Amino acid sequence: MTVVEALLSQEPDEREATPEFEAAAARQESRRGFLMALPAYAYLVLFFAVPLIIVIVYSFATRNRFGGTDLSGWNLDSYAKLGEPIVRDILFRSVWLALLTTIICLVIAYPFAYFLSTRSPAIRNVMLVFVMIPFWTNFLVRNYAWRVILGNDGPFTRTTEALGLGEQELLFSQTAVVLGLVYGYLPFMILPLYAAVERIDHGLLEASRDLYASGYQSFRRVLLPLSMPGVIAGSILVFVPSLGAYVTPEILGGAKTTLLGSYIVTQFLTARNWPFGASLSFVLMAIMLVTTIIYFRKGGRTL
C-alpha cells in the first residue's frame, strides 16, 4: 500500500477522491519512485550488469594460440581447469585466509565495539574518528608501510632480536598477508558491529544478570544474538574483499602464497588466458554470493 492509499483509507467515508483518483495517485507515486531510482539503475546496469555478462560470456570462450580469445566454439574447458591441483590449492588457500582474517577481525572488533558503545557520546565520536583515520592515507602506501615494518632489518625483526628470539622474519608469508588484511579491513568490522551493539538496550543485559546469567552467559545468550545483524554485516564486509584481495597479498605475500586475486590478474595479463581468468572471476563471485546468502539466511533465522 502506498502512502497515498494509506492516507485515503483512513477515512473512507469522508474522502472526496474517487477510485480513479486513487489509482492515478498510486501510478504517479510509483512513477516518481522509478524516476528517483533511475540514475542508480542506469549506473548499475551499465557498469555492473553489462561487464558481468561479458565476463560470463568470455568464460565459455576459447583461448587461441596467439593469446587472444575466440568468441566461438563455446566450451567448459576453463571451468574444467578449476579442478587442477594448483588452482584448487589457490582457491582453498584464499578461502582459508579470508576466513581467518574475518575471524580475527571479529575477535578484535567485538570487545572494542562493546567498549565504544558504553562510552559517553563525546568519547565515542573521538574514537570513531580514530577508527577511520587510517582511511585518510592511501591503501597502497599503508601496505608498503607494513612491508617496511615487517621487512629485513625492520622494526619487527629488530624487536625479536632484542627479545632474544633470533632474527624472525614475517614478510612474504601467509601470516604477513593475514596481518595486512586484518589491518586493512578491521574498520569494516568495527563500524557495523558498533552500530548493532550500540542499538541494544543496556537494560536487557542487566535483566539477564538479574536472571542469574554470568557475564559470559549474558554475552552468549543476549548480547551476541541481538548483535547478529552487525556480526553478519561486518563479516561479509571483511570476508568478501579479503577473498578477492589483490594489493595486500601482492605486497606482503611471497611467491608461495599466491591468492585468487593475484592469480586472476596473472591469467589476464601474463598468461593471456582470458577465458580462464573469466571463469575464475565468476567462481570467486559465486562463492561470495553463496556465502552472503547463507549468512543472511542464518541471520534471518536467529533474529
Place this chain on the structure above:
Amino acid sequence: MNSTPAVDIKGITKRFGDVVAVDNIDLEIADGEFFAMLGPSGCGKTTTLRMIAGLDFPTTGSLKIFGEEVGTLPPNKRPVNTVFQNYALFPHLNVIDNVAFGLRMQGVAKAGARKQAVEMIELVHLGGLENRKASQMSGGQQQRVALARALVNHPKVLLLDEPLGALDLKLRQEMQGELKRLQKELGISFVFVTHDQEEALTMSDRIAVMDEGKLLQVAKPEEIYERPANRFVADFIGQTNLLDGTVEDASTVCLANGARVRAKSSFPVGEKVAVSLRPERAQIAQRDDAVDGGSAVDGVVESVTYLGNARVYGIKLDWMDLEVREENRPGATLHEPGSQVTIAWDSEAVSVVAG
C-alpha cells in the same frame, strides 16, 4: 513470618561522581511485606532498588538480604529478581524462553525449565501465548511476562521498578489487584518503586517516602496520610492545604493572618509550622450559618470543579488559597463562585508539620 528482615539497609550512600543519589539511609523490609518506595523522579528510590538488585553498588554502608551481606555481590548471586520499568523482555526469545531464562541460567535442564515456565505463564493468565514474541504482545501482557520471568525463579524478594507506569488506568488498576493477589499467594516480600502516591497507598503494607536521596518517612499508609512527618510528605501524599503559622502552645497554632486555630503538636512554642488540612476534612458553609468544628476561617468561593462524585471548591482567603472537597451527596448545598463562606474543621482533622 521470618524475624530476620528480608532486606536490611544500614547507612547506605550512593554517589555518582558529585551527585549524591542516595544519602545515608537506613531501612528494614520485613519478610512477606508489600513495601512501596515512593517519591518524585530523581529522589533515589530507583537507585535504592538497583542496589538491592545488585545492578548498582553502594558507595558506603551495609546491605543485607536475609542476614547475608550482599553489598558488592553481582546480581546473579542474589536471591532477588526484578520486574523492570520497561519490562526488558528479550526481543529475540519467545514468551516461554523469556520466562525459562532464569532457570536455564541456574542450570535447570531445558525440559524442566520449560515445564515450570508454562506453569508460571498460566499463573499470570497468559496460557496459550507461550510462543509469541514480546513485540507481538500488548503492554499489559508484556508486564505479565516480566512478572512471570521474575517469579519463576522463586526469589526471596521481588523488586518492581515502576512496573505499572506504562499501562493505562483500567489495566493499571487490574494489575494492582493482581500484584497484591500474587504477593499474598507467594508470601514473599515485594519491594515496589513508584512515583504514584495513590498506587502506593492502595497496595502497600508500608511506604517509604524519599526525596533528594533522603528517607523522609517510613510508615503504614494510614500513618503517612494522617500524620505526615514533614511538609514534603504532607504535600506529596494526597492533596492538602498547608496553612503557615507559629506554635502558640501545645494545642494552638497562630496562622499567618493572626487567626488562632486548635491543632495539637509537639513542636516548641514559637516554632514555625504548617497546619496540613486535607480538602475532604474541611466543611464549607455560608458565612452566617452556624458551623461545628473547632476552627474556622472566612473566605470567598472562587471556583467550583465538578468531579461527579464530589465538588472541589477553590476558596480565596485574605492571605492564601484553599481547596475544599465536598462529597456529592443528595442535599449537598451548592456554593456559587463569589459566595461568602466559612471553612471549618475539627481539631482532630489536621496535622501539624514543620514549616
